[in-house]
Amino acid sequence: MENLRELIHIGKLGVYESDIKAAEDKLDAVFPEQYKELFKLVNNAEIGEWILYPIKDQRNLTKTWDDIVRQNTEVREEYMSKDLIAIGEDGSGDKLCLKVNDGIMRNEIYLWYHEDGELEEYAPSLKEFIISISEEDNEYDFEDE
Secondary structure (H helix, E strand, C coil): CHHHHHHCCEEEECCCHHHHHHHHHHHCCECCHHHHHHHHHEEEEEECCEEECCCCCCCCCHHHCCCHHHHHHCCCCCCCCCCEEEEEECCCCCEEEEEEECCEECCCEEEECCCCCCEEEEECCHHHHHHHHHHHHHHHHHHHC
């Protein structure tokens, strides 16, 4: 994940393993390894139009109050399947999600459409998601020239 850091536009300082573990405990599910690696490098990453929800950072509670736990408990969409954990959004109401199976979040990134509750696999892993969004952004940059 370290080699993908330059593809991430904005983000806060990464979080500690203990912050990640606290979020996992509250969500009652374990994050995929790529997700943990990314969040140790950068918290609240912006990847293209997508903003990943931060993990509550004990060093900076005010800037991470609207964290992944809050998004999946207090403000969760009622009709979103219980086996989904929303990890980010694009500002339109659509969410990036991970599926939970036996207390473990799978690697695949899903796109959950808020208007109809449909779900589609968006990328096979977080790493592939970051790379594909970066490639899309580069295509748009060349079209603008």
